[in-house]
Amino acid sequence: MKRILLMLSIGIVASCSNSNDDNVSNNDLLNASISPSSSTVMGGFNNDVTFTITKDGKTLANSNYSWTASSDLIVKNPTNNNNGSYLAKIIGTYNVSAKDAKGNSLSATVEVKPSITDVPEIPFMKNGATASDIKNNVTWTLVSETSKKITFEKGDFVLQYIVIYQNSNVFDSVIYYNKSQNFDQTKFVLYCNERYVTQFEGSHWNFKNPIDKKYCTVGFDLMTVPGNITQKVLTYTLYGY
Numbered sequence: 001m002k003r004i005l006l007m008l009s010i011g012i013v014a015s016c017s018n019s020n021d022d023n024v025s026n027n028d029l030l031n032a033s034i035s036p037s038s039s040t041v042m043g044g045f046n047n048d049v050t051f052t053i054t055k056d057g058k059t060l061a062n063s064n065y066s067w068t069a070s071s072d073l074i075v076k077n078p079t080n081n082n083n084g085s086y087l088a089k090i091i092g093t094y095n096v097s098a099k100d101a102k103g104n105s106l107s108a109t110v111e112v113k114p115s116i117t118d119v120p121e122i123p124f125m126k127n128g129a130t131a132s133d134i135k136n137n138v139t140w141t142l143v144s145e146t147s148k149k150i151t152f153e154k155g156d157f158v159l160q161y162i163v164i165y166q167n168s169n170v171f172d173s174v175i176y177y178n179k180s181q182n183f184d185q186t187k188f189v190l191y192c193n194e195r196y197v198t199q200f201e202g203s204h205w206n207f208k209n210p211i212d213k214k215y216c217t218v219g220f221d222l223m224t225v226p227g228n229i230t231q232k233v234l235t236y237t238l239y240g241y
Contacts, residue, residue, distance in 0.1 A: 027064045029104040031055060037108050042115045043091045043194025048077055049110050051084035053098060062098070070095040073197065074110060088112050091194050116191045120154050122176060127214045127238040129171050134161050153179070164237075175223065177233035185220060185232055192218060192234075215239045 032055035041047035053060045062084035067076070069086060074094040077085040086096055088110050099105040124137035131150060135142065140152035140159060148163040150171070160175040178184070189203065196205035196218065204219035221235045 026055070027060060027100060028102050029053070029055075029065070029098065029100045029106050032060065032106060034098065034106040034108050038111070039108070040111045040113060041088055043089055043112045044115045044190045045193075046087045046089050047112070048080065049086050049088055049096075050077075050080065050082055051086075051096065051098070051108055053084070053106065065098040065100055068097050068099070070097075074112075086110065089194060090197060112194070114194055116187060116194070119187070119191050120157055122159065122174065122236070124211070125174055125209055125216065125236060125238060126212050127172060127209070128212075129161070129238075131171070134171060172238045174236040174238070175233050176236070177223070177231065188220075188234060209238065 032053055035052045035054065036049075039049050041049065051062070053062065053065070062082055065083065067083050069075070071092065071094050073090040073092060074086050074088045074096070076083070077087045084096075084098065088094065089112065091112050091114050093109060093111045095107050095109055097105050097107040120140075123139060124134060126133060126137075131145070131147075134150055135145075138152055138159070140154040143151045143153050143158075145151070150161045152159045152161075156178055158175075158177055158179045161171040162173040162175060163171055164173050185203075192205050193199065196207035198206040200206070201219075204217060206215060206217055208214070209216050216236055216238050218234055218236045220232050222230055223233045223235075224230050
C-alpha cells in the first residue's frame with residue numbers, strides 16, 4: 001500500500017513538473033511573432049501603439065514578458081494596463097522589445113513622422129556659440145550681421161541669433177518667425193509638441209539640445225519684425241547646464 005502511494009505521489013509531482021515546463025515552453029518567444037513589426041504614426045499627439053505576440057496561432061499574454069524601449073521618448077501607456085502598449089509623439093525611430101524568462105526576445109520598430117512638414121528645422125543651436133560657429137553651421141542665406149545679431153532667411157522663414165548680455169560675444173538666444181504672415185501659433189504648437197518633450201504654461205517647452213546636450217527653453221513672444229509689424233515669434237533660450 002505504501003509503495004502504491006509513493007508511486008502515485010511521484011507521478012503527481014512529475015505531472016506538475018511537466019505541466020510547468022510545458023507552460024514555460026508555450027510562452028517562450030521561440031518561433032513567436034510580434035505585431036505590428038513596424039508602425040508609423042504622426043508626431044505631436046499621444047499615439048497609442050499596442051503590440052500583440054502570437055505563437056502557434058494563439059495570442060500570448062503580454063504580461064508574460066519584460067518590455068523595454070530604445071529611448072525614454074517612447075513610454076509605456078499609463079492609461080492602458082497592457083504591458084505592450086506605448087505612447088509615441090516625438091519625431092524619431094524607436095525599437096520596442098519583449099523578452100521572455102529564457103532570454104529570447106522579439107522587437108518591433110515605431111517611426112514617428114512630423115505632422116508639420118512645411119516649417120524648416122532650425123539648423124544649429126549651441127550654448128556658447130560664437131559668430132564663426134553659427135556661420136559655419138547654418139546653411140540658410142545670411143541676410144545681415146552685427147556684433148549682437150546675425151540674421152538668416154530660408155524661403156518665408158527668418159532666424160536671428162542674438163547676444164542677450166551686453167558685454168558678451170556669445171549668442172545665447174534664437175528668434176524664429178515667418179516673415180510674410182502673422183505667426184500661426186496653432187501650427188507652431190504642434191511643431192513644438194512633436195519635437196520637445198516637456199511642455200509648461202501652455203506655450204513653453206523645455207528640452208535637451210541634441211547638439212551640446214544642454215537644456216533649452218522655447219516659447220512664444222511678441223516681437224516687432226521688419227515692416228514694423230508686431231507678431232508672435234518663437235524664442236529659444238540656450239542654457240549652459
